[in-house]
Amino acid sequence: MEQRTVGTSGLRVSQLGLGTLTWGRDTGGDEAAAQLSAFVDAGGTLVDSSPAYGDGAAQRILAELLGDVVPRRDVIVSTSSGVGPAPEPGAARHVDCSRRALLGQLDETLLELGTDHVDVWQVATWDPHTPVDEVAATLDHAVASGRARYVGVRGYLGWQLATAASAASAPLTATQVEYSLLARGVEEELVPAARHHGLGVFAAVPLAGGVLTGKYRDGIPADSRGSDELLAASVRRYLDAPSARVVDALVTAADGLGTSPLAVALAWVRDRPGVASAVVGARDLAQLTGVLDAATVELPPAIAAALDDVSA
Template identity: 80%
Template sequence: MGASGLRVSRLGLGTLSWGRGTDGDEAAAQLSAFVDAGGTLVDTSPAYGDGVAQRILAELLDDVVPRDQLVVSGSSGIDTSKVGAGRVDCSRAGLLTQLDRTLRELGTDHLDLWQVATWDPRTPVDEVAAALEFAVTSGRARYVGVRGYLGWQLATAAAVATRHAPLVATQVEYSLLARGVEEELIPAALHHGVGVFAAVPLAGGVLTGKYRDGIPADSRGADDVHTEEVRSYLTEPAARVVEAVATAADGLGTSPLAVALAWVRDRPAVASTVVGARDLAQLTGVLVAEELELPAAIAAALDDVSA
Protein backbone atom coordinates (compact mmCIF):
# COMPACT_ATOMS: atom_id res chain seq x y z
CA MET A 1 0.00 0.00 0.00
CA GLY A 2 2.00 2.98 -1.26
CA ALA A 3 5.24 3.42 0.69
CA SER A 4 3.87 1.66 3.78
CA GLY A 5 4.17 -1.92 4.96
CA LEU A 6 0.41 -2.49 4.72
CA ARG A 7 -0.42 -5.34 2.37
CA VAL A 8 -3.82 -5.74 0.72
CA SER A 9 -5.30 -8.02 -1.92
CA ARG A 10 -5.32 -6.62 -5.45
CA LEU A 11 -9.11 -6.90 -5.38
CA GLY A 12 -11.11 -5.35 -2.55
CA LEU A 13 -14.66 -6.32 -1.59
CA GLY A 14 -16.96 -3.31 -1.39
CA THR A 15 -20.03 -3.44 0.85
CA LEU A 16 -21.97 -0.45 -0.48
CA SER A 17 -24.89 -2.64 -1.65
CA TRP A 18 -25.11 -4.68 1.55
CA GLY A 19 -28.47 -4.12 3.19
CA ARG A 20 -29.97 -2.63 0.04
CA GLY A 21 -29.73 -5.12 -2.80
CA THR A 22 -27.74 -7.70 -0.82
CA ASP A 23 -29.11 -9.32 2.34
CA GLY A 24 -27.13 -10.87 5.20
CA ASP A 25 -27.08 -14.42 3.82
CA GLU A 26 -25.90 -13.24 0.42
CA ALA A 27 -23.26 -11.04 2.06
CA ALA A 28 -22.00 -14.05 4.03
CA ALA A 29 -21.68 -16.08 0.85
CA GLN A 30 -19.79 -13.25 -0.84
CA LEU A 31 -17.38 -12.80 2.04
CA SER A 32 -16.63 -16.53 2.22
CA ALA A 33 -15.99 -16.79 -1.52
CA PHE A 34 -13.85 -13.66 -1.48
CA VAL A 35 -11.60 -14.93 1.30
CA ASP A 36 -11.41 -18.42 -0.23
CA ALA A 37 -10.10 -16.77 -3.41
CA GLY A 38 -7.34 -15.02 -1.47
CA GLY A 39 -9.04 -11.68 -0.87
CA THR A 40 -8.25 -9.70 2.26
CA LEU A 41 -9.42 -6.10 1.81
CA VAL A 42 -13.02 -5.41 2.86
CA ASP A 43 -14.29 -1.85 2.55
CA THR A 44 -17.11 -0.52 4.71
CA SER A 45 -18.47 2.76 6.04
CA PRO A 46 -21.23 3.98 8.37
CA ALA A 47 -22.50 5.93 5.36
CA TYR A 48 -23.20 2.77 3.33
CA GLY A 49 -26.91 2.04 3.47
CA ASP A 50 -27.24 4.43 6.43
CA GLY A 51 -25.18 2.05 8.52
CA VAL A 52 -26.83 -1.21 7.49
CA ALA A 53 -23.79 -2.49 5.57
CA GLN A 54 -21.58 -2.03 8.61
CA ARG A 55 -24.03 -3.89 10.84
CA ILE A 56 -24.16 -6.82 8.43
CA LEU A 57 -20.37 -7.01 8.38
CA ALA A 58 -20.36 -7.01 12.18
CA GLU A 59 -22.50 -10.15 12.17
CA LEU A 60 -20.07 -11.91 9.81
CA LEU A 61 -16.76 -11.14 11.52
CA ASP A 62 -15.46 -14.28 13.25
CA ASP A 63 -18.76 -16.14 12.67
CA VAL A 64 -18.12 -16.49 8.92
CA VAL A 65 -14.50 -15.37 8.52
CA PRO A 66 -11.91 -14.85 11.28
CA ARG A 67 -11.37 -11.15 11.89
CA ASP A 68 -7.61 -11.51 11.68
CA GLN A 69 -7.81 -12.79 8.10
CA LEU A 70 -9.21 -9.48 6.89
CA VAL A 71 -7.91 -5.99 6.25
CA VAL A 72 -10.97 -4.00 7.30
CA SER A 73 -11.10 -0.50 5.85
CA GLY A 74 -13.60 1.98 7.28
CA SER A 75 -14.18 5.71 7.25
CA SER A 76 -15.53 8.61 9.29
CA GLY A 77 -16.63 12.12 8.47
CA ILE A 78 -20.07 11.73 6.87
CA ASP A 79 -23.11 11.45 9.14
CA THR A 80 -26.10 10.29 7.10
CA SER A 81 -28.47 11.02 9.98
CA LYS A 82 -27.99 14.73 9.33
CA VAL A 83 -28.96 16.86 6.33
CA GLY A 84 -27.25 19.63 4.37
CA ALA A 85 -23.83 20.94 5.36
CA GLY A 86 -24.07 19.18 8.70
CA ARG A 87 -23.62 15.79 7.07
CA VAL A 88 -19.88 16.43 6.68
CA ASP A 89 -18.03 16.70 9.99
CA CYS A 90 -14.31 15.97 9.93
CA SER A 91 -13.56 17.80 13.14
CA ARG A 92 -11.50 15.91 15.72
CA ALA A 93 -14.65 15.30 17.76
CA GLY A 94 -16.71 14.24 14.75
CA LEU A 95 -14.11 11.84 13.37
CA LEU A 96 -13.21 10.15 16.65
CA THR A 97 -16.80 9.85 17.84
CA GLN A 98 -17.78 8.09 14.63
CA LEU A 99 -14.67 5.89 14.76
CA ASP A 100 -15.49 4.73 18.29
CA ARG A 101 -19.07 4.01 17.24
CA THR A 102 -17.81 1.95 14.29
CA LEU A 103 -15.48 -0.09 16.51
CA ARG A 104 -18.30 -0.85 18.95
CA GLU A 105 -20.61 -1.85 16.14
CA LEU A 106 -18.07 -4.11 14.47
CA GLY A 107 -17.05 -5.64 17.79
CA THR A 108 -13.37 -5.01 17.15
CA ASP A 109 -10.75 -2.91 18.90
CA HIS A 110 -9.21 -1.49 15.71
CA LEU A 111 -9.59 -0.83 12.00
CA ASP A 112 -6.73 -1.98 9.81
CA LEU A 113 -7.21 1.16 7.72
CA TRP A 114 -9.20 4.21 8.80
CA GLN A 115 -9.96 6.90 6.22
CA VAL A 116 -11.34 10.42 6.38
CA ALA A 117 -14.44 10.15 4.21
CA THR A 118 -14.24 13.51 2.45
CA TRP A 119 -12.55 16.91 2.45
CA ASP A 120 -14.08 19.24 5.03
CA PRO A 121 -13.43 22.93 4.25
CA ARG A 122 -14.65 23.92 7.72
CA THR A 123 -12.02 21.89 9.59
CA PRO A 124 -8.31 22.85 9.60
CA VAL A 125 -6.17 20.20 7.96
CA ASP A 126 -3.87 20.17 11.00
CA GLU A 127 -6.82 19.18 13.18
CA VAL A 128 -7.63 16.29 10.86
CA ALA A 129 -3.99 15.18 10.98
CA ALA A 130 -4.05 15.30 14.78
CA ALA A 131 -7.16 13.11 14.88
CA LEU A 132 -5.50 10.57 12.59
CA GLU A 133 -2.40 10.50 14.77
CA PHE A 134 -4.48 9.96 17.91
CA ALA A 135 -6.32 7.07 16.27
CA VAL A 136 -3.03 5.36 15.43
CA THR A 137 -1.19 6.02 18.69
CA SER A 138 -4.23 4.93 20.74
CA GLY A 139 -4.46 1.65 18.82
CA ARG A 140 -7.83 2.38 17.22
CA ALA A 141 -6.35 2.28 13.70
CA ARG A 142 -3.29 0.56 12.25
CA TYR A 143 -3.02 2.82 9.19
CA VAL A 144 -4.82 5.94 7.96
CA GLY A 145 -5.85 7.54 4.69
CA VAL A 146 -8.46 9.66 2.95
CA ARG A 147 -11.27 9.29 0.42
CA GLY A 148 -12.44 11.44 -2.47
CA TYR A 149 -9.73 14.08 -2.13
CA LEU A 150 -8.60 16.17 -5.09
CA GLY A 151 -4.92 16.23 -5.95
CA TRP A 152 -4.11 19.45 -4.10
CA GLN A 153 -6.12 18.30 -1.09
CA LEU A 154 -4.22 15.01 -0.92
CA ALA A 155 -0.88 16.81 -1.26
CA THR A 156 -1.85 19.28 1.48
CA ALA A 157 -3.00 16.53 3.85
CA ALA A 158 0.05 14.34 3.16
CA ALA A 159 2.40 17.25 3.81
CA VAL A 160 1.00 17.94 7.29
CA ALA A 161 0.46 14.30 8.32
CA THR A 162 2.60 13.37 11.28
CA ARG A 163 5.39 10.79 11.16
CA HIS A 164 3.37 8.59 13.51
CA ALA A 165 0.36 8.58 11.17
CA PRO A 166 1.38 9.17 7.54
CA LEU A 167 -1.29 8.87 4.88
CA VAL A 168 -0.93 5.50 3.17
CA ALA A 169 -4.14 5.34 1.13
CA THR A 170 -6.56 7.40 -0.90
CA GLN A 171 -9.79 6.03 -2.33
CA VAL A 172 -11.14 7.59 -5.53
CA GLU A 173 -13.34 6.72 -8.49
CA TYR A 174 -11.06 5.48 -11.25
CA SER A 175 -11.87 3.59 -14.44
CA LEU A 176 -11.54 3.77 -18.21
CA LEU A 177 -14.51 6.16 -18.09
CA ALA A 178 -13.21 8.23 -15.16
CA ARG A 179 -9.58 9.17 -15.74
CA GLY A 180 -9.60 12.73 -14.44
CA VAL A 181 -7.65 11.64 -11.35
CA GLU A 182 -4.62 11.05 -13.55
CA GLU A 183 -4.08 14.79 -13.97
CA GLU A 184 -3.23 15.66 -10.35
CA LEU A 185 -4.39 13.03 -7.85
CA ILE A 186 -2.30 10.11 -9.12
CA PRO A 187 0.90 12.19 -9.43
CA ALA A 188 0.32 13.52 -5.89
CA ALA A 189 -0.19 9.98 -4.59
CA LEU A 190 2.99 8.74 -6.26
CA HIS A 191 5.01 11.69 -4.96
CA HIS A 192 3.86 11.25 -1.36
CA GLY A 193 3.95 7.43 -1.32
CA VAL A 194 0.18 7.06 -1.00
CA GLY A 195 -1.47 3.95 -2.44
CA VAL A 196 -4.68 4.28 -4.43
CA PHE A 197 -7.87 2.27 -4.02
CA ALA A 198 -9.71 2.43 -7.36
CA ALA A 199 -13.42 2.64 -6.59
CA VAL A 200 -16.20 2.13 -9.17
CA PRO A 201 -13.66 0.50 -11.55
CA LEU A 202 -16.42 -0.81 -13.83
CA ALA A 203 -18.22 2.55 -14.07
CA GLY A 204 -21.40 1.28 -12.47
CA GLY A 205 -21.37 -1.80 -14.71
CA VAL A 206 -21.25 0.19 -17.96
CA LEU A 207 -17.81 -1.20 -18.86
CA THR A 208 -19.14 -4.76 -18.69
CA GLY A 209 -21.14 -4.01 -21.84
CA LYS A 210 -24.54 -4.74 -20.29
CA TYR A 211 -25.90 -1.34 -21.40
CA ARG A 212 -24.82 -1.52 -25.04
CA ASP A 213 -28.37 -2.25 -26.20
CA GLY A 214 -30.35 -0.36 -23.57
CA ILE A 215 -30.97 -0.56 -19.83
CA PRO A 216 -31.86 -4.07 -18.59
CA ALA A 217 -34.79 -4.14 -16.19
CA ASP A 218 -32.77 -5.92 -13.48
CA SER A 219 -29.69 -3.68 -13.71
CA ARG A 220 -28.40 -0.82 -11.55
CA GLY A 221 -29.39 1.57 -14.32
CA ALA A 222 -33.04 0.66 -13.76
CA ASP A 223 -32.71 1.15 -10.00
CA ASP A 224 -33.94 4.54 -8.76
CA VAL A 225 -30.98 4.76 -6.38
CA HIS A 226 -28.33 4.31 -9.09
CA THR A 227 -29.99 5.34 -12.34
CA GLU A 228 -28.48 8.83 -12.40
CA GLU A 229 -25.00 7.46 -11.74
CA VAL A 230 -25.27 4.90 -14.54
CA ARG A 231 -26.85 7.26 -17.06
CA SER A 232 -23.99 9.73 -16.59
CA TYR A 233 -21.74 7.18 -18.32
CA LEU A 234 -24.07 6.50 -21.23
CA THR A 235 -22.55 8.99 -23.66
CA GLU A 236 -21.20 8.65 -27.19
CA PRO A 237 -17.51 8.89 -26.11
CA ALA A 238 -18.17 6.29 -23.41
CA ALA A 239 -19.85 4.02 -25.94
CA ARG A 240 -16.67 4.04 -28.04
CA VAL A 241 -14.62 3.00 -25.02
CA VAL A 242 -17.09 0.22 -24.18
CA GLU A 243 -16.87 -1.09 -27.76
CA ALA A 244 -13.07 -1.07 -27.57
CA VAL A 245 -13.18 -3.03 -24.31
CA ALA A 246 -15.58 -5.55 -25.87
CA THR A 247 -13.34 -5.95 -28.92
CA ALA A 248 -10.30 -6.53 -26.69
CA ALA A 249 -12.24 -9.09 -24.66
CA ASP A 250 -13.25 -10.98 -27.81
CA GLY A 251 -9.64 -11.10 -28.94
CA LEU A 252 -8.44 -12.39 -25.58
CA GLY A 253 -11.27 -14.87 -25.15
CA THR A 254 -12.41 -13.26 -21.92
CA SER A 255 -15.09 -10.86 -20.66
CA PRO A 256 -15.27 -7.06 -20.97
CA LEU A 257 -15.46 -7.02 -17.16
CA ALA A 258 -12.07 -8.74 -16.95
CA VAL A 259 -10.44 -6.34 -19.41
CA ALA A 260 -11.78 -3.19 -17.72
CA LEU A 261 -10.84 -4.45 -14.28
CA ALA A 262 -7.31 -5.50 -15.27
CA TRP A 263 -6.67 -2.15 -16.95
CA VAL A 264 -7.35 -0.08 -13.84
CA ARG A 265 -5.80 -2.62 -11.46
CA ASP A 266 -2.44 -2.28 -13.20
CA ARG A 267 -2.33 1.53 -13.34
CA PRO A 268 0.50 3.35 -11.52
CA ALA A 269 -0.12 3.86 -7.78
CA VAL A 270 -3.17 1.56 -7.71
CA ALA A 271 -2.86 -0.91 -4.84
CA SER A 272 -6.33 -2.44 -5.09
CA THR A 273 -9.59 -2.15 -7.01
CA VAL A 274 -12.69 -2.06 -4.81
CA VAL A 275 -15.62 -3.88 -6.42
CA GLY A 276 -19.09 -4.41 -5.04
CA ALA A 277 -21.41 -7.18 -6.23
CA ARG A 278 -25.16 -7.61 -5.93
CA ASP A 279 -24.93 -11.37 -5.53
CA LEU A 280 -22.51 -14.28 -5.41
CA ALA A 281 -22.78 -14.92 -9.14
CA GLN A 282 -21.58 -11.39 -9.91
CA LEU A 283 -18.74 -11.67 -7.42
CA THR A 284 -17.66 -15.02 -8.85
CA GLY A 285 -17.33 -13.40 -12.27
CA VAL A 286 -15.20 -10.65 -10.77
CA LEU A 287 -12.95 -13.11 -8.92
CA VAL A 288 -12.33 -15.10 -12.08
CA ALA A 289 -11.72 -11.94 -14.10
CA GLU A 290 -9.08 -10.72 -11.67
CA GLU A 291 -6.74 -13.44 -12.88
CA LEU A 292 -6.34 -11.79 -16.32
CA GLU A 293 -2.98 -10.25 -17.15
CA LEU A 294 -3.65 -7.62 -19.81
CA PRO A 295 -1.12 -7.52 -22.69
CA ALA A 296 0.76 -4.22 -22.87
CA ALA A 297 -0.36 -3.53 -26.45
CA ILE A 298 -4.03 -3.84 -25.51
CA ALA A 299 -3.57 -1.69 -22.41
CA ALA A 300 -1.94 0.99 -24.56
CA ALA A 301 -4.78 0.84 -27.11
CA LEU A 302 -7.33 1.30 -24.33
CA ASP A 303 -5.28 4.21 -23.00
CA ASP A 304 -5.58 5.92 -26.39
CA VAL A 305 -9.29 5.35 -26.94
CA SER A 306 -10.24 6.47 -23.43
CA ALA A 307 -7.94 9.49 -23.18
Protein backbone atom coordinates in the same frame (compact mmCIF):
# COMPACT_ATOMS: atom_id res chain seq x y z
CA MET B 1 -4.93 -13.64 -5.40
CA GLU B 2 -1.88 -11.39 -5.56
CA GLN B 3 -1.10 -9.33 -2.47
CA ARG B 4 0.32 -5.85 -2.99
CA THR B 5 2.09 -3.33 -0.82
CA VAL B 6 0.11 -0.12 -0.31
CA GLY B 7 2.29 2.82 -1.28
CA THR B 8 5.55 2.94 0.63
CA SER B 9 4.00 1.38 3.77
CA GLY B 10 4.37 -2.19 4.94
CA LEU B 11 0.64 -2.88 4.56
CA ARG B 12 -0.23 -5.59 2.05
CA VAL B 13 -3.72 -6.04 0.59
CA SER B 14 -5.30 -8.15 -2.12
CA GLN B 15 -5.23 -6.71 -5.64
CA LEU B 16 -9.03 -6.80 -5.64
CA GLY B 17 -11.03 -5.48 -2.70
CA LEU B 18 -14.58 -6.40 -1.70
CA GLY B 19 -16.90 -3.39 -1.56
CA THR B 20 -19.96 -3.51 0.69
CA LEU B 21 -21.92 -0.53 -0.63
CA THR B 22 -24.90 -2.71 -1.63
CA TRP B 23 -25.03 -4.67 1.63
CA GLY B 24 -28.25 -4.11 3.52
CA ARG B 25 -29.94 -2.63 0.48
CA ASP B 26 -29.59 -4.87 -2.57
CA THR B 27 -27.63 -7.58 -0.78
CA GLY B 28 -29.03 -9.35 2.28
CA GLY B 29 -27.12 -10.88 5.14
CA ASP B 30 -27.01 -14.45 3.79
CA GLU B 31 -25.85 -13.27 0.38
CA ALA B 32 -23.23 -11.03 2.00
CA ALA B 33 -21.97 -14.00 4.00
CA ALA B 34 -21.61 -16.04 0.81
CA GLN B 35 -19.73 -13.19 -0.85
CA LEU B 36 -17.33 -12.68 2.03
CA SER B 37 -16.61 -16.40 2.30
CA ALA B 38 -15.95 -16.76 -1.44
CA PHE B 39 -13.78 -13.64 -1.47
CA VAL B 40 -11.56 -14.83 1.37
CA ASP B 41 -11.39 -18.35 -0.08
CA ALA B 42 -10.07 -16.79 -3.30
CA GLY B 43 -7.29 -15.05 -1.39
CA GLY B 44 -9.00 -11.69 -0.98
CA THR B 45 -8.20 -9.67 2.12
CA LEU B 46 -9.29 -6.03 1.67
CA VAL B 47 -12.91 -5.42 2.72
CA ASP B 48 -14.22 -1.89 2.28
CA SER B 49 -17.02 -0.55 4.43
CA SER B 50 -18.40 2.70 5.81
CA PRO B 51 -21.06 3.74 8.33
CA ALA B 52 -22.67 5.63 5.44
CA TYR B 53 -23.18 2.53 3.26
CA GLY B 54 -26.80 1.41 3.26
CA ASP B 55 -27.54 4.01 5.96
CA GLY B 56 -25.41 1.96 8.34
CA ALA B 57 -26.76 -1.46 7.35
CA ALA B 58 -23.60 -2.57 5.54
CA GLN B 59 -21.47 -2.11 8.62
CA ARG B 60 -23.99 -3.93 10.81
CA ILE B 61 -23.94 -6.90 8.45
CA LEU B 62 -20.15 -6.94 8.38
CA ALA B 63 -20.15 -6.95 12.17
CA GLU B 64 -22.29 -10.09 12.17
CA LEU B 65 -19.96 -11.86 9.74
CA LEU B 66 -16.57 -11.11 11.28
CA GLY B 67 -15.63 -14.04 13.46
CA ASP B 68 -18.60 -16.17 12.43
CA VAL B 69 -18.02 -16.44 8.67
CA VAL B 70 -14.33 -15.48 8.47
CA PRO B 71 -11.79 -14.87 11.23
CA ARG B 72 -11.21 -11.18 11.92
CA ARG B 73 -7.46 -11.69 11.45
CA ASP B 74 -7.97 -12.88 7.86
CA VAL B 75 -9.32 -9.59 6.53
CA ILE B 76 -8.05 -6.04 6.19
CA VAL B 77 -10.99 -3.89 7.25
CA SER B 78 -11.01 -0.47 5.62
CA THR B 79 -13.62 2.03 6.74
CA SER B 80 -14.11 5.77 7.02
CA SER B 81 -15.57 8.56 9.11
CA GLY B 82 -16.81 12.03 8.30
CA VAL B 83 -19.95 11.26 6.32
CA GLY B 84 -23.15 10.12 7.96
CA PRO B 85 -26.29 8.55 6.49
CA ALA B 86 -28.63 10.92 4.67
CA PRO B 87 -31.44 12.13 6.95
CA GLU B 88 -33.98 10.97 4.36
CA PRO B 89 -33.92 9.26 0.95
CA GLY B 90 -32.55 11.58 -1.72
CA ALA B 91 -31.22 14.12 0.78
CA ALA B 92 -27.60 15.24 0.88
CA ARG B 93 -25.26 13.29 3.11
CA HIS B 94 -24.20 14.91 6.37
CA VAL B 95 -20.51 15.87 6.27
CA ASP B 96 -18.60 16.62 9.48
CA CYS B 97 -14.86 15.97 9.67
CA SER B 98 -14.23 17.75 12.96
CA ARG B 99 -12.11 15.89 15.53
CA ARG B 100 -15.23 15.26 17.63
CA ALA B 101 -17.23 13.82 14.75
CA LEU B 102 -14.42 11.72 13.27
CA LEU B 103 -13.38 10.06 16.52
CA GLY B 104 -16.97 9.66 17.65
CA GLN B 105 -17.87 7.83 14.46
CA LEU B 106 -14.70 5.73 14.64
CA ASP B 107 -15.50 4.66 18.21
CA GLU B 108 -19.04 3.73 17.16
CA THR B 109 -17.60 1.66 14.31
CA LEU B 110 -15.21 -0.18 16.63
CA LEU B 111 -18.02 -0.91 19.05
CA GLU B 112 -20.30 -2.19 16.31
CA LEU B 113 -17.61 -4.35 14.69
CA GLY B 114 -16.58 -5.75 18.05
CA THR B 115 -12.92 -4.97 17.49
CA ASP B 116 -10.37 -2.67 19.11
CA HIS B 117 -8.99 -1.41 15.80
CA VAL B 118 -9.58 -1.07 12.09
CA ASP B 119 -6.78 -1.79 9.67
CA VAL B 120 -7.30 1.25 7.43
CA TRP B 121 -9.23 4.30 8.60
CA GLN B 122 -9.90 7.08 6.12
CA VAL B 123 -11.44 10.53 6.27
CA ALA B 124 -14.42 10.13 3.99
CA THR B 125 -14.33 13.48 2.19
CA TRP B 126 -12.79 16.94 2.21
CA ASP B 127 -14.57 19.18 4.70
CA PRO B 128 -14.06 22.90 3.96
CA HIS B 129 -15.42 23.76 7.41
CA THR B 130 -12.71 21.88 9.33
CA PRO B 131 -9.06 23.03 9.36
CA VAL B 132 -6.78 20.53 7.66
CA ASP B 133 -4.45 20.61 10.69
CA GLU B 134 -7.32 19.39 12.87
CA VAL B 135 -8.07 16.54 10.47
CA ALA B 136 -4.38 15.60 10.29
CA ALA B 137 -4.02 15.66 14.09
CA THR B 138 -7.08 13.43 14.40
CA LEU B 139 -5.56 10.88 12.03
CA ASP B 140 -2.34 10.99 14.03
CA HIS B 141 -4.28 10.41 17.26
CA ALA B 142 -6.16 7.43 15.81
CA VAL B 143 -2.85 5.70 15.05
CA ALA B 144 -1.21 6.70 18.33
CA SER B 145 -4.18 5.46 20.36
CA GLY B 146 -4.26 2.12 18.54
CA ARG B 147 -7.70 2.62 17.02
CA ALA B 148 -6.30 2.45 13.48
CA ARG B 149 -3.27 0.66 12.10
CA TYR B 150 -3.07 2.83 8.96
CA VAL B 151 -4.85 6.01 7.87
CA GLY B 152 -5.77 7.79 4.68
CA VAL B 153 -8.42 9.79 2.86
CA ARG B 154 -11.20 9.28 0.33
CA GLY B 155 -12.34 11.39 -2.58
CA TYR B 156 -9.69 14.09 -2.17
CA LEU B 157 -8.39 16.18 -5.05
CA GLY B 158 -4.67 16.26 -5.69
CA TRP B 159 -4.02 19.53 -3.84
CA GLN B 160 -6.19 18.40 -0.94
CA LEU B 161 -4.27 15.15 -0.63
CA ALA B 162 -0.93 16.94 -0.76
CA THR B 163 -2.05 19.42 1.89
CA ALA B 164 -3.28 16.69 4.24
CA ALA B 165 -0.20 14.52 3.72
CA SER B 166 2.09 17.42 4.52
CA ALA B 167 0.16 18.27 7.69
CA ALA B 168 -0.02 14.76 9.17
CA SER B 169 2.69 13.33 11.42
CA ALA B 170 1.56 9.74 10.94
CA PRO B 171 2.14 8.96 7.25
CA LEU B 172 -1.01 8.67 5.16
CA THR B 173 -1.09 5.23 3.60
CA ALA B 174 -4.00 5.08 1.15
CA THR B 175 -6.30 7.29 -0.85
CA GLN B 176 -9.55 5.89 -2.20
CA VAL B 177 -10.99 7.50 -5.31
CA GLU B 178 -13.16 6.64 -8.30
CA TYR B 179 -10.87 5.38 -11.05
CA SER B 180 -11.75 3.50 -14.22
CA LEU B 181 -11.46 3.67 -17.99
CA LEU B 182 -14.31 6.20 -17.84
CA ALA B 183 -12.90 8.18 -14.89
CA ARG B 184 -9.26 8.99 -15.58
CA GLY B 185 -9.17 12.58 -14.36
CA VAL B 186 -7.37 11.44 -11.20
CA GLU B 187 -4.30 10.69 -13.30
CA GLU B 188 -3.63 14.41 -13.79
CA GLU B 189 -2.93 15.40 -10.17
CA LEU B 190 -4.28 12.95 -7.60
CA VAL B 191 -2.27 9.88 -8.63
CA PRO B 192 1.01 11.83 -8.96
CA ALA B 193 0.39 13.45 -5.56
CA ALA B 194 -0.24 10.04 -4.02
CA ARG B 195 2.96 8.67 -5.51
CA HIS B 196 4.97 11.68 -4.31
CA HIS B 197 3.71 11.30 -0.74
CA GLY B 198 3.99 7.51 -0.67
CA LEU B 199 0.28 6.62 -0.70
CA GLY B 200 -1.27 3.67 -2.50
CA VAL B 201 -4.50 4.12 -4.46
CA PHE B 202 -7.64 2.10 -3.80
CA ALA B 203 -9.53 2.34 -7.11
CA ALA B 204 -13.25 2.63 -6.35
CA VAL B 205 -16.08 2.15 -8.87
CA PRO B 206 -13.64 0.47 -11.32
CA LEU B 207 -16.51 -0.75 -13.53
CA ALA B 208 -18.21 2.67 -13.71
CA GLY B 209 -21.38 1.43 -12.07
CA GLY B 210 -21.53 -1.59 -14.39
CA VAL B 211 -21.25 0.38 -17.64
CA LEU B 212 -17.86 -1.20 -18.39
CA THR B 213 -19.35 -4.69 -18.23
CA GLY B 214 -21.21 -3.91 -21.47
CA LYS B 215 -24.64 -4.51 -19.94
CA TYR B 216 -25.91 -1.09 -21.05
CA ARG B 217 -24.96 -1.35 -24.74
CA ASP B 218 -28.52 -2.16 -25.82
CA GLY B 219 -30.44 -0.15 -23.23
CA ILE B 220 -30.97 -0.06 -19.47
CA PRO B 221 -31.78 -3.48 -17.94
CA ALA B 222 -34.75 -3.44 -15.59
CA ASP B 223 -32.77 -4.92 -12.69
CA SER B 224 -29.70 -2.68 -13.07
CA ARG B 225 -28.44 0.35 -11.17
CA GLY B 226 -29.35 2.46 -14.16
CA SER B 227 -33.02 1.74 -13.54
CA ASP B 228 -32.77 2.41 -9.79
CA GLU B 229 -34.12 5.84 -8.89
CA LEU B 230 -31.46 6.46 -6.23
CA LEU B 231 -28.50 5.17 -8.27
CA ALA B 232 -29.45 6.04 -11.84
CA ALA B 233 -27.60 9.34 -11.96
CA SER B 234 -24.26 7.70 -11.14
CA VAL B 235 -24.70 5.33 -14.10
CA ARG B 236 -26.35 7.53 -16.71
CA ARG B 237 -23.51 10.06 -16.67
CA TYR B 238 -21.52 7.39 -18.51
CA LEU B 239 -24.15 6.55 -21.11
CA ASP B 240 -22.85 8.88 -23.81
CA ALA B 241 -21.04 8.52 -27.12
CA PRO B 242 -17.43 8.73 -25.80
CA SER B 243 -18.20 6.09 -23.17
CA ALA B 244 -19.83 3.89 -25.80
CA ARG B 245 -16.61 3.94 -27.83
CA VAL B 246 -14.65 2.77 -24.79
CA VAL B 247 -17.14 -0.02 -24.12
CA ASP B 248 -16.99 -1.11 -27.78
CA ALA B 249 -13.20 -1.30 -27.51
CA LEU B 250 -13.52 -3.35 -24.32
CA VAL B 251 -15.86 -5.81 -26.00
CA THR B 252 -13.46 -6.17 -28.94
CA ALA B 253 -10.53 -6.75 -26.61
CA ALA B 254 -12.48 -9.25 -24.52
CA ASP B 255 -13.51 -11.21 -27.61
CA GLY B 256 -9.90 -11.38 -28.74
CA LEU B 257 -8.71 -12.58 -25.33
CA GLY B 258 -11.56 -15.02 -24.80
CA THR B 259 -12.74 -13.30 -21.63
CA SER B 260 -15.33 -10.72 -20.52
CA PRO B 261 -15.39 -6.91 -20.81
CA LEU B 262 -15.61 -6.88 -17.00
CA ALA B 263 -12.33 -8.78 -16.75
CA VAL B 264 -10.56 -6.49 -19.20
CA ALA B 265 -11.80 -3.32 -17.49
CA LEU B 266 -10.73 -4.61 -14.06
CA ALA B 267 -7.32 -5.77 -15.30
CA TRP B 268 -6.69 -2.36 -16.86
CA VAL B 269 -7.34 -0.35 -13.69
CA ARG B 270 -5.86 -2.99 -11.37
CA ASP B 271 -2.50 -2.64 -13.08
CA ARG B 272 -2.36 1.16 -13.37
CA PRO B 273 0.70 2.71 -11.71
CA GLY B 274 0.09 3.34 -8.03
CA VAL B 275 -3.04 1.22 -7.70
CA ALA B 276 -2.80 -1.14 -4.74
CA SER B 277 -6.30 -2.58 -5.06
CA ALA B 278 -9.42 -2.21 -7.18
CA VAL B 279 -12.48 -2.23 -4.89
CA VAL B 280 -15.48 -3.93 -6.47
CA GLY B 281 -18.97 -4.36 -5.09
CA ALA B 282 -21.32 -7.09 -6.25
CA ARG B 283 -25.05 -7.47 -5.82
CA ASP B 284 -24.89 -11.25 -5.53
CA LEU B 285 -22.50 -14.18 -5.47
CA ALA B 286 -22.81 -14.76 -9.21
CA GLN B 287 -21.55 -11.24 -9.93
CA LEU B 288 -18.73 -11.63 -7.44
CA THR B 289 -17.70 -14.93 -9.01
CA GLY B 290 -17.23 -13.13 -12.32
CA VAL B 291 -15.09 -10.53 -10.58
CA LEU B 292 -12.93 -13.14 -8.84
CA ASP B 293 -12.46 -15.04 -12.10
CA ALA B 294 -11.07 -11.84 -13.60
CA ALA B 295 -8.27 -11.66 -11.04
CA THR B 296 -5.93 -13.77 -13.16
CA VAL B 297 -6.52 -11.97 -16.48
CA GLU B 298 -3.40 -10.24 -17.81
CA LEU B 299 -3.62 -7.64 -20.58
CA PRO B 300 -1.06 -7.72 -23.38
CA PRO B 301 0.75 -4.36 -23.58
CA ALA B 302 -0.73 -3.64 -27.02
CA ILE B 303 -4.29 -4.01 -25.75
CA ALA B 304 -3.60 -1.92 -22.65
CA ALA B 305 -2.13 0.80 -24.87
CA ALA B 306 -5.14 0.70 -27.19
CA LEU B 307 -7.49 1.12 -24.23
CA ASP B 308 -5.34 4.00 -23.00
CA ASP B 309 -5.78 5.73 -26.34
CA VAL B 310 -9.52 5.23 -26.73
CA SER B 311 -10.27 6.33 -23.17
CA ALA B 312 -7.92 9.33 -23.08
